[in-house]
Amino acid sequence: MNIKQYLDSTYLKTPAQAGLTFDENKFVVEGFIKEAIEEGFKLIMIRLDMVSLAKKMIKDANSKVSIGTVIGFHEGTNSLEDKLAEAKQAIIDGADDLDFVINYEAFKQGNVDLVKKEVLEGTKLALDNHKIAKWIIEVAALNDDQIIQISALIKNVVIANFKEECFCSVFVKSSTGFYKTENNLPNGATIHTITMMLENSSPLPVKAAGGVRTYEEAVAMIQLGVKRIGTSSAKAIANGAQSNSDY
Numbered sequence: 001m002n003i004k005q006y007l008d009s010t011y012l013k014t015p016a017q018a019g020l021t022f023d024e025n026k027f028v029v030e031g032f033i034k035e036a037i038e039e040g041f042k043l044i045m046i047r048l049d050m051v052s053l054a055k056k057m058i059k060d061a062n063s064k065v066s067i068g069t070v071i072g073f074h075e076g077t078n079s080l081e082d083k084l085a086e087a088k089q090a091i092i093d094g095a096d097d098l099d100f101v102i103n104y105e106a107f108k109q110g111n112v113d114l115v116k117k118e119v120l121e122g123t124k125l126a127l128d129n130h131k132i133a134k135w136i137i138e139v140a141a142l143n144d145d146q147i148i149q150i151s152a153l154i155k156n157v158v159i160a161n162f163k164e165e166c167f168c169s170v171f172v173k174s175s176t177g178f179y180k181t182e183n184n185l186p187n188g189a190t191i192h193t194i195t196m197m198l199e200n201s202s203p204l205p206v207k208a209a210g211g212v213r214t215y216e217e218a219v220a221m222i223q224l225g226v227k228r229i230g231t232s233s234a235k236a237i238a239n240g241a242q243s244n245s246d247y
Helices: 022-039 048-060 080-093 104-108 112-128 144-161 164-169 191-201 215-224 234-238
Strands: 007-010 043-046 066-071 097-101 132-136 170-173 206-209 228-231
Touching (some): 007 022, 007 206, 007 234, 022 043, 022 234, 043 097, 048 080, 066 080, 066 132, 080 097, 097 112, 104 112, 104 144, 112 164, 112 170, 144 164, 144 191, 164 170, 170 228, 191 206, 191 215, 215 228
Parallel strands (some): 007 043, 007 228, 043 066, 097 132
16 A cells, blocks of 8 residues: 555644744745655645645656645635635646535534535536545534535535546545644544545545544555545654644
């Protein structure tokens, strides 16, 4: 198993979140991009304002690393218009994967039509531009029934509106890694949540993000059936080391 081809190496902190200046944070991002190129990870996942930088570095290195960015991050409550505008800019800048934070708060409040519309429009924009769409459902903010229901909702929208050959390009993704839980409860992927997602989103692929901190945990997720793993410690995981990261 080439585990590196499952790993989306991730750095999504803003300068304020990292306690850094813009230039210092950009230096960290450059380090993550360089590492992804050197290690041959599947993808580098970064903020929208760093996508063009990644595109240049990857092109200059003649690398095959893909570029992903997040849309509506991290609360997911942005309007559909704002999310589509961000996604269009990401496409212009050279992103390959668009990881949308679904409006899970609207879903919890029963506004299912709003959620269906954003899944439809966001997925259509991605697929029309030959990009991959991932829908982050933020499992830590949902109970088991809601995880099952929202995974099935995404699947049903995609099956009803897109051709079967497109299904592999629309993921259901567990977490942003930024959701604040109480009592140190997991805020990312667990075997329990991923199993529910896999059972209810199939045939769409699943990305396990947040909480995968060791090689063994990554392998366990892959054996369950996930196709991507989001982590800020891709190199440590690939090399069999323990990650101390919270994402």
